Amino acid sequence: MNQDRLKKRELKIWHQFYLTNLYLWSNIEWAVSEAIRETAHHPPFVLDVGCGHKPYADLFIECNYKGLDCTRENSSPDILGDATNIPLETATVDIVFTTQVIEHVTDPKAMICECYRVLKPGGFLILTGPFYWPLHEEPFDYHRFTKYGFENLLKQAGFVSWEMKADGGSWAQVFLAINLQLRSRWFIPLWVIFNLIGQFMDKIDHTELSPSNYTMLARKN
Numbered sequence: 001m002n003q004d005r006l007k008k009r010e011l012k013i014w015h016q017f018y019l020t021n022l023y024l025w026s027n028i029e030w031a032v033s034e035a036i037r038e039t040a041h042h043p044p045f046v047l048d049v050g051c052g053h054k055p056y057a058d059l060f061i062e063c064n065y066k067g068l069d070c071t072r073e074n075s076s077p078d079i080l081g082d083a084t085n086i087p088l089e090t091a092t093v094d095i096v097f098t099t100q101v102i103e104h105v106t107d108p109k110a111m112i113c114e115c116y117r118v119l120k121p122g123g124f125l126i127l128t129g130p131f132y133w134p135l136h137e138e139p140f141d142y143h144r145f146t147k148y149g150f151e152n153l154l155k156q157a158g159f160v161s162w163e164m165k166a167d168g169g170s171w172a173q174v175f176l177a178i179n180l181q182l183r184s185r186w187f188i189p190l191w192v193i194f195n196l197i198g199q200f201m202d203k204i205d206h207t208e209l210s211p212s213n214y215t216m217l218a219r220k221n
């Protein structure tokens, strides 16, 4: 794991979201570095779909990086548009990057089909999304996905090869869920304890039956 990156994203044991970011950030870094290394065109054109305030833009410093979002409220897109109807020509993007957006899109199948459409042959989709997470950005929170649900979406869009990583195992998710329920900062000492226990249990008894999130790297043929 790149220690400079972790410092930048401030992964701290006393953070409430520690048990998701610990795994999500390193899996995103893995997917981004694979995609950039394997992409045929340099600098690659990267489209961050549902970019928000572009928290991962620094990973694409050597790329032609553009963010797309459906709103300018709480978001700083270069392109205003809908993930289910991306205002770009077919086969023009080298890497589509979309993190924690798909659960907010009413038609996730249309979104993944659009990501597939705008990718050049050989281009990559980097997709992350939740299996377990409390309601957020209500009422615009529509979906949670199993690994098979994600695989089905990728297949339906036309992808034939991908790698998927669980962002942490079932124990991490159990203790993350407790910390998310302990909402006040008064509980910081308990967050630390549960973060340590969750990370330890995940190591000694690792299962991926209920991870909090998944990260995928899919390639268009």
Ligand SMILES: C[S@@+](CC[C@H](N)C(=O)[O-])C[C@H]1O[C@@H](n2cnc3c(N)ncnc32)[C@H](O)[C@@H]1O
Pocket: 049, 050, 051, 052, 053, 054, 055, 068, 069, 070, 071, 074, 075, 081, 082, 083, 084, 098, 099, 100, 101, 104, 105, 106, 137
């Ligand atoms: C939870 S935020 C994630 C932001 C950023 N990707 C991140 O990882 O921090 C979800 C983002 O998706 C955007 N969004 C939701 N539905 C969308 C849609 N149909 N088309 C484009 N963007 C959408 C929201 O405006 C918001 O910026």
